[in-house]
Structure formats: structure tokens, C-alpha cells
Amino acid sequence: MTTGIEQREFQTETRQILDLMIHSVYSNKDTFLRELVSNASDALDKLKLEAYRDKDLEADTSDLHIELDVDADTRTLTVRDNGIGMSRDEVIDLIGTLAKSGTAELRRKLREAKDAVASEELIGQFGIGFYSTFMVADKVTLLTRKAGEKHGTRWESSGDATYTIETVDDAPQGTSVTLHLKPEDVEDHLYDYASERKLREIVKRYSDFIAYPVRMQVERPAPETDDTSAEDQDAEPKTVVETETLNSMKALWARPRSEVTDDEYNEFYKHVSHSWDDPLEVIPMKAEGTFEYQALLFIPSHAPFDLFSREHRAGIHLYVKRVFIKDDCEELMPEYLRFVKGVVDAQDLSLNVSREILQQDRQIRAIRRRLTKKVLTTIKDMLSSEDEASRDKYRTVWSQFGRVLKEGLLSDFDNRDTLLEISSFPSTHSEDEQTTLAQYVERMKDGQEQIYYLTGESRQQLEASPHMEAFRARGLEVLLLTDPVDEMWVTSVPEFDGKPLQSIAKGEVDLDTDEEKKDAEAKREEQDKQFADVLGWLTSTLEDQVKQVRLSTRLTDSPACIVGDEFGMTPSLERMYRASGQEVPHFKRILELNPTHPLVEGLRAAHAERGDDPALAETAELLYGTALLAEGGELEDPAHFAKMLANRLARTI
Ligand SMILES: Nc1ncnc2c1ncn2[C@@H]1O[C@H](COP(=O)(O)OP(=O)(O)OP(=O)(O)O)[C@@H](O)[C@H]1O
DSSP states (O other): OOOOOEEEEOOHHHHHHHHHHHTTOOSOTTHHHHHHHHHHHHHHHHHHHHHHHOTTOOOOOTTOOEEEEEETTTTEEEEEEOSOOOOHHHIIIIISOOOOTTHHHHHHHHHHOOSHHHHHHHHHHHOOGGGGGGGTEEEEEEEEEOTTOSOEEEEEEOSSSEEEEEEESOOOSEEEEEEEEOOOBGGGTBOOTTOHHHHHHHHHHHHTTOSSOEEEEEEEEOOOOSOOOHHHHHSOOOEEEEEEEOOOOOOGGGSOGGGSOHHHHHHHHHHHHTOSSOEEEEEEEEEOSSSOEEEEEEEESSOOTTTTSTTOOOEEEEEETTEEEESSOGGGSOGGGTTOEEEEEESSSOTTOOHHHHHHOHHHHHHHHHHHHHHHHHHHHHHHOSOHHHHHHHHHHHHHHHHHHTTHHHHOSTTHHHHHHHOEEEETTEEEEEEEHHHHHHHOOTTOOSEEEEEOSOHHHHHHOGGGHHHHHTTOOOEEEOSHHHHHHTTTOOEETTEEEEETTBSOOOOOOHHHHHHHHHHHHHHHHHHHHHHHHHHHHTTTTEEEEEEOSSOSSSSEEEEBOTTSOOHHHHHHHHHTTOOOOOOOEEEEEOTTSHHHHHHHHHHHHOTTOHHHHHHHHHHHHHHHHHTTOOOSOHHHHHHHHHHHHHHHO
């Protein structure tokens, strides 16, 4: 059966990416073959597993392999596998659509990228897979038949706006991708991909570890025979065609580190992670004893675009005794290490593990614990290294993955101490360099018992906050926590190195030394008496907004600020909960006044003189509103506030 050829359009985003590939920002065009071989290898893994699980599946798995086929006359290169294949719908979904999350983001960044190198880096982070064929081919034909299905699918495109698709009945099981090669152009790094030598070199470089043979028909001089008649001597030297396997097929994780080159690790990383750039760190592991396994983990150099999207998938592939079992194995790595890529090859698991078994298996849990610890100590070693290059690596890890790692402070109690040790935060100590908690503690002033922090939306907003005033005046360092996740973990981590973490926007602040306290106490008592009336009146006037109005010790310049209860929620945490659809009650906070500020002193005097003047209630509201604005908060009724303020200003002119 062959249905008519249907022409379809690529979706806009796919078209733009294709356009990019064709006008090729990426100089290393050889990598198209790595992508095709990698896809073929995945397809063979899938078929092997499927055939093992479904004994009725009609598929021959006796000689799983990948084949490169060159036709020098038509200048085509075909990469063929006898793997799982794709159904017609899968071809449309997987090949006709660039369904990756982050595509729009990638396009935006590409538009902003200043030069080819910057674009190349972006493409490198994103990975384009199948589409990279259009770097070297002006037409690509894909013929595929899914294992167990009768009909195949033929897909073809020249990389412009459209592709064609038809159902065919003579496709062998598996997938073949035929590239109609562009003419060679060495200046543009476009080599002769119909050349046997070139193909052998690329496979060796990028795909040596692939677990299935990558075969190619090669021509060799025929072995000499005795039959050397005069006629034969004038003829062309005889050649024979032989099948050669181009790759060694050695599992990289099973080889000792000393025997593997950096390049081999890098290429393997690109295969398992579908990345185009090199990893930041390679972590080989081997465990013997009760639970035997080998693992090869990688920390990437860049956070993927979809790290915070729901669609982001775990990056660990599970093998059992060299047999591929499953990719994206989330049971092997905690969610906060979802950026780590690699493979785990366990010795004693059943090949037939189901999801339920994986979740409950003692061995999987033990492996996960060991992998987690190993990744964290690797990061810790980078941080504490004497070597500047290693510390730079730590900075990269933290800048790319710090936000995710901090999620672990909430979920991984066992490793919380290590996580706290490897965390860095912006602080008032330096504009450019972040600080670890250990460095903070080392700089703590004599008599300082707590680690001070303030949470909010931006550094600028936090630095301008009135809560900072007394701390700045006394030269006390404050951590400036601006990631949304910071709001969450600070409430569940009580201390570091015996020093409690204390929000400077919560509870009472007592920064005085014993000496200062004596003076302050007397003064304070006096002020409390003086302000008692006005504070009582303000508390009832503003009862809808705050639960108390009191005098402050944390203000030097501003008239007022709003502080939370020791255990209350901050307004931004409240907002975060509401944004995620959760019902949370509104927590009233406390308004603190600076008794030395002229506005506060004036209000006290005015209230003593004419307590029933309605203008005073308006002043109270304005005072509360400005305190809210100063900390970067949102007014409940901005229009009403603006009107009150405008009326006041009008009277001062
Ligand atoms: N030879 C093949 N056999 C079976 N399915 C394939 C084959 N090649 C590609 N596919 C399917 O098409 C999908 C898309 O392939 P593509 O190379 O564009 O992206 P990818 O491999 O998923 O990721 P990346 O772009 O990061 O390499 C694959 O995930 C796979 O499901």
C-alpha cells in the first residue's frame, strides 16, 4: 500500500531552527553523523528492550547494527539501523516538529547573540539532533518502519518550509536516513562525507563507544593470487569489498579512567546527554561488594533551558550488565540533582525491572545515596581546592545550578550540611563575589551570634530596604537572598555551624552591646512613655493592616518599616503560594517607627495636641504605605494612596 504523498508545513519555530542550521552557525559540521549514529543506537536499545519485554513482538534482534552506505555517484550517504523504527505519527511528532521546551527561548537568545561564536555556544547548549543533517545535506529522506507494524513511512524535506510524508509498504524494519550531500566546501568546514576515510575518522572520534557495530562497506586491494597472466598485469589493481566495523564498542564506564581520554569522555557525554558542548566535570564511579555497579556521571557546563520546566527529564540512563534498561531514570538521582547526566550499570538487578520495582528497590536506593554523596563531594572539592581552575569550576556549577541545588536544602535532610557548605550567596560584603556561609561566619563581628539575611526580589531592592539601616550603620554583613527558593529553605534550616540564621525583617532586633544597652534602656523607657498614646492610637487606626505599632531599633534614616513575626510568612512567600494556586491567610505584620525621625516625632506631638483631627488618620495611612513601598511591597489600593499623597503635596506648595 502506498498512499498519496502528503505535503505538510513545518511549524514556525522548527522552520527558523532549520533555517539556522542551513545557514549554519555551527562550524563543526562533522557532528551530524554523531547525532544520527546516536539516534540509531538509542533506537537499537529500545528495540532490544521492547523485544525482551514483549515476547510476541515480531522483530529480528539477532544482529542489531548500524550501517553507513555511500553512493559516490549520486553523492548520498545513508545511515541505517534495524532498531525500533517510528510510526507515521511518530515521524510527524518527532521529526516534523521541534517539540523541545525552550525553543522559543533559544530563538530569542539567538537573535540577541552578537556573533557566530555566541550563536554556536547557544546551539551547543540546546542540541539540534536530527536537524543537524541539513548542515551537510540539501535534501534528507527518512524511511522507517516501526517494529511490529506492517507499513512504513517515507519522509522527505529540503529543509525549507515543508516536508512530504507518505505511507509505504516496502520499508525494512528500522530507520534509514539518506542525505543528499552538499558539495564539498572545505573553507566552510563542509568535508566530503562520501569519503570512506572521513566517515571512518568521524565514527572513531565521536561514536567509538556505541554498543552496536557501526558497519561500512569498504574497498580493499584484493589479496595477491598466483594467477598472474599477461592480461591481468595491464588491468587496474583488483579490489574487493569488505564489511568493516568502525567502532570498538567498548563501554566507556567499564574502562579505568586512566585509559580513557578526555575527548572520549566528552563524546560519550554528548551521546548520553544530547548536548553539543563539553561537560564541566566527569565523575567515574565503581562500587564492589554488596551492590556492584559502575557509573559514569557528568556535570554539564551550562544549565539547559528547561531546567525549571515540568518537562525537564532526569539525565541518568540505567543499564543492567551492559543492557540498556531505561533512560531518564529519576529513581537514581534526587530531583535537585536533575542536571547531572550519565549512566549507571548495575550488576544485580533484574533486566525486567518495572517502575514500581525501581522505586522500591533497596539496591537502587543505595546507589542513589552513593551517587548523591559523590556529586556533592565533587562540588565541595572544587570549592575547597587550592587550584584556581577548580574554584572556577565551582563558580560555574553554582552560577548554573545553584538555584536547583538549594532545593535540596528543603528535601534532602541527610545531605543538608554538605549542601549548606557548598552554597554561596550574595551579601553586603561584596558586590561581585558571593560568599559561603563559612566565609560569612569567619567575618562575623565580636559578639555577633547570628547569620543575618534578608529575602526579596532583587539586590537593589534589598539594599534600599529600611530594614538594612541599623545593620549598615554597624557594619554588620547581611546575606541578600533573591531566589524564590531562598524564601522556602531559610525557614527550614535553623542554623549553620551553630549560628542561627536570622531574617533582619523579622522579630525584634537587638544589636546593642551590654554597655550600649544600659544607656539605651533608660532612653527607651523614656521614649516608650512619651509615645505610648500615639502608638496605642496608631495600632487601632491601622488595625486592618498591621497587628501592632511599636518603636524600632533598626531604623536610622527612615521613619518606619514593617517587620514580620519570628515565624510568620514574608509577603513574597505569601505571593508565591497564591501564585501557585494555594490558599494562604494574610499574615498581619508589625509597623515599627523611628522615634528620632521628624515625621514620627511630629505625628506624636500633633496627636497629643489634637488627637481627633481626621487628617492624622490619613497621615498614619501614608506612613504605613510609604513603609510598604520602601521594602518593595505592593499597596492594596495604590490609587487611593496616590490621591492622598497628591492632596498633601498640593497643600505644601
Ligand atoms: N533512527 C531512529 N530510530 C527511531 N527513532 C528515531 C531515530 N532518529 C530519531 N528518532 C526519534 O526522533 C526523536 C527526535 O530526534 P532528534 O535527533 O531530533 O532529537 P533527540 O535525539 O531526541 O535529542 P537531541 O536533539 O538532543 O539530539 C528522537 O528522540 C527519537 O524518538
